[in-house]
Amino acid sequence: MDQSKRVSIMREKFEAQTISEAESSPPPTRRPPQPIRRPNNGPATTQPSPNSNTLAPQQQPQPSLSSSGNSLPKRPLPSPAGLKKAPPLPTQPRPALNSSAEDNSSYAGSAPAPPIVVPPRSPNPNMNGHMNGNSSNSHSNHNNSNTVRKISSPININTNPPSPPSAPPHSPLMNGNHSNSNNNNTIPSPPPPPMSKQPKKLAPNAVPAGLGNILAGPPPVIKTPIISPGSTSPSLNSQPTQPTNIPPSSQQSSTIPIATSPTSTPISPPSPPSTHHQQTPQKDEEKKGFLAIFSSKKKNKKKEFSVGSPFNVKHNIHVDYNSVTGFEGLPREWEVILQSSGITKEDVVENSDAVLDVLDFHMNQQKQQQKQEQLEKLQAQAAKLPPKQLPPRPQVDNQAAAQQQAAAQQRLQQQQQAAAQQQAAQQQQLLQQQQAAQQQQMLQEQQLLEMQFTESMCGDEDLEFNNATLPEESNVSLYELISQEDPTKIYGEGSTKIGEGAAGEVFVVTKLKTNQKVAIKKMPLNQQNMKLVITEIGIMKSCKHPNIVEYIDSYLLNDSLWVAMEYMGGGCLTEILEQFNTVKLVESQIAYICLETLKGLSYVHSQHRIHRDIKSDNILLGSDGSVKLADFGYAAQLTKSKPKRITIVGTPYWMAPELIRGQNYDRKVDIWSLGIMAMEMAESEPPYMSFPPLRALFLITTKGIPELKEQAKWSDEFKDFLKKCLEKDVEARPDARQLLSHPFLKQACNSNGLVPSIFESKKAKEAQSKFSIM
Numbered sequence: 001m002d003q004s005k006r007v008s009i010m011r012e013k014f015e016a017q018t019i020s021e022a023e024s025s026p027p028p029t030r031r032p033p034q035p036i037r038r039p040n041n042g043p044a045t046t047q048p049s050p051n052s053n054t055l056a057p058q059q060q061p062q063p064s065l066s067s068s069g070n071s072l073p074k075r076p077l078p079s080p081a082g083l084k085k086a087p088p089l090p091t092q093p094r095p096a097l098n099s100s101a102e103d104n105s106s107y108a109g110s111a112p113a114p115p116i117v118v119p120p121r122s123p124n125p126n127m128n129g130h131m132n133g134n135s136s137n138s139h140s141n142h143n144n145s146n147t148v149r150k151i152s153s154p155i156n157i158n159t160n161p162p163s164p165p166s167a168p169p170h171s172p173l174m175n176g177n178h179s180n181s182n183n184n185n186t187i188p189s190p191p192p193p194p195m196s197k198q199p200k201k202l203a204p205n206a207v208p209a210g211l212g213n214i215l216a217g218p219p220p221v222i223k224t225p226i227i228s229p230g231s232t233s234p235s236l237n238s239q240p241t242q243p244t245n246i247p248p249s250s251q252q253s254s255t256i257p258i259a260t261s262p263t264s265t266p267i268s269p270p271s272p273p274s275t276h277h278q279q280t281p282q283k284d285e286e287k288k289g290f291l292a293i294f295s296s297k298k299k300n301k302k303k304e305f306s307v308g309s310p311f312n313v314k315h316n317i318h319v320d321y322n323s324v325t326g327f328e329g330l331p332r333e334w335e336v337i338l339q340s341s342g343i344t345k346e347d348v349v350e351n352s353d354a355v356l357d358v359l360d361f362h363m364n365q366q367k368q369q370q371k372q373e374q375l376e377k378l379q380a381q382a383a384k385l386p387p388k389q390l391p392p393r394p395q396v397d398n399q400a401a402a403q404q405q406a407a408a409q410q411r412l413q414q415q416q417q418a419a420a421q422q423q424a425a426q427q428q429q430l431l432q433q434q435q436a437a438q439q440q441q442m443l444q445e446q447q448l449l450e451m452q453f454t455e456s457m458c459g460d461e462d463l464e465f466n467n468a469t470l471p472e473e474s475n476v477s478l479y480e481l482i483s484q485e486d487p488t489k490i491y492g493e494g495s496t497k498i499g500e501g502a503a504g505e506v507f508v509v510t511k512l513k514t515n516q517k518v519a520i521k522k523m524p525l526n527q528q529n530m531k532l533v534i535t536e537i538g539i540m541k542s543c544k545h546p547n548i549v550e551y552i553d554s555y556l557l558n559d560s561l562w563v564a565m566e567y568m569g570g571g572c573l574t575e576i577l578e579q580f581n582t583v584k585l586v587e588s589q590i591a592y593i594c595l596e597t598l599k600g601l602s603y604v605h606s607q608h609r610i611h612r613d614i615k616s617d618n619i620l621l622g623s624d625g626s627v628k629l630a631d632f633g634y635a636a637q638l639t640k641s642k643p644k645r646i647t648i649v650g651t652p653y654w655m656a657p658e659l660i661r662g663q664n665y666d667r668k669v670d671i672w673s674l675g676i677m678a679m680e681m682a683e684s685e686p687p688y689m690s691f692p693p694l695r696a697l698f699l700i701t702t703k704g705i706p707e708l709k710e711q712a713k714w715s716d717e718f719k720d721f722l723k724k725c726l727e728k729d730v731e732a733r734p735d736a737r738q739l740l741s742h743p744f745l746k747q748a749c750n751s752n753g754l755v756p757s758i759f760e761s762k763k764a765k766e767a768q769s770k771f772s773i774m
Ligand SMILES: Nc1ncnc2c1ncn2[C@@H]1O[C@H](COP(=O)(O)OP(=O)(O)OP(=O)(O)O)[C@@H](O)[C@H]1O
Pocket: 041, 042, 043, 130, 224, 498, 499, 500, 501, 502, 503, 504, 505, 506, 519, 521, 549, 565, 566, 567, 568, 569, 571, 572, 617, 618, 620, 630, 631, 633
């Protein structure tokens, strides 16, 4: 699309959204900042005893496996202090962005529906980093062994106008690898973030997202996945120079399509100016230098909008694209976004499309965040409602009182009878539903087996590339996936918390019959995360491969879903990388981890699935050095009707350029992420980690990935492997099967070769937490 038209449409969307929200939403509230932490949560090194009550009530309400369900937590509970990795040293947060699950509905095969805006998988404020657009991660300080990588906090959004421009950051990466030399016109980026241990949680309603904090301090670093439906726009306050909280708009009608989304709603053609709700930024004419390029020439024109019909907007504000000076007429908030993300005038001029992609991305992200905020607020309000008070009993004489008592007793009996009948009917209905679900499940398993059989007859070529073998969309409900068994009869009472993610907490329990250790991920279940959960379980359940964490079963207890899976005693790969100062992976180990990951990916891809969140956090290690893929919460099933994907899902620093750009993408995005993960293993963190996420996304799409810092340290094979994985041209990027024969992987050690590093990193981590306690 023509640049100026695209900018113009984006601005129209923005204006419409702003007005629609301003009129239809309740007064905004700013959520008080609360530190959110994604703990470094490797498995406990001590063996949990079935009887050990590691989650002592005084520390934490015990989420015991009680069949009554009364003792089960409705939300994941705060972890015991001792189990959370003590944050030893300041770290840089890795913020996550908002999510929506347009794609994730696909596993379940729901009929194509309007983009589903998926708020955090967990409403627990302590866990909302993942989906709330907020997670944090440390900025690795290689000189400091105590650096913590995985700390979560929601992305910070702030409406404060940008500080006066300061010097742009000079990343070694950029300096060394990219031409970003003309500083005269450069919009100053925030200075390189100080290591801050305490992740900030910014007021998510504030607009523009994260900017105040980005400007003021460490940039948010996104570590957790994003899902962007491509159909939303940020709710930005019409007074851009004020720190503002914008109420989230929960109306679907208020969502705005992005240009790249197939779900976009068409924008109405231009029409004459209207008479109210002028949202044009003020003082544009005062802007100088770079800012001047954004000045709107038509700022006095007015627009007409109706609440609830944000798409019926008039093209009476013109945002022009000028190939010499950049964009003109961008909303003030966008200027701030660009400034704080370190996106320069040169960037705008040279890569206007990429800048628009990033702005689109940001708009979507903000929208999700606001929706989540709204949801959390409603939930909080509902929780605060006082219990219904019984009316005070009137004073009556004894006889009247006796009569009243008898009548009341009779009424009570009648009510009890009615309730019992109703309950019986409900139980009957539930039973029928369960039977139907079981039948359906059997049918589907049968179909799956048939499909796998057909695939196994086809050979690898057909498995991976013949779209004819793509499955049809199928509809799976949660009841079809979960077990009806009582987990309290299967697992012992004792449980030890071993990890925590945005979706829930992970415990290790012991299977009574076999004495085998099992990991149980407990996720609060609600309407928002239902599809993600179904996706995760559905895909895990049907993935059986030595390089994929084995799914055991899942259970519904109250409104929590417990997913039992193979226990991986070595924790996640990130835990090794966090100890970069003391434990460095050598090439043979990196090659081994890449090889095992590729085997898993090759299998996943052969099932026409995309993992979409490959990163060190989602690679689990066995104590025997085995390497397995985990966390399929963001995976997508390709189907005949959806052979490609477009939803923006992933964790920014690991995201492939085609995905960031909102183009159709497929399995190859996982290969890109694997390349980034390989760089993580070499350098402890992904490229551009020191940049704010939007800037990182921009750099990924425009500059690609810089080379490894210590070129001489690495073999040509490794460098070539990275080059192949990080090939921007999707066609030229090899697939998993092709990569498996890359010469670099021939250097791979065996599983035993990884064990010492797992062991050492645990030791270092223990020493670190002891040190931080002292
Ligand atoms: N099967 C397992 N065995 C051992 N540890 C596990 C297992 N599954 C998860 N963990 C631990 O729990 C942590 C959180 O698990 P997981 O990543 O699945 O949760 P999540 O809520 O999906 O997280 P994310 O925020 O990455 O989406 C992991 O980083 C890992 O340390």
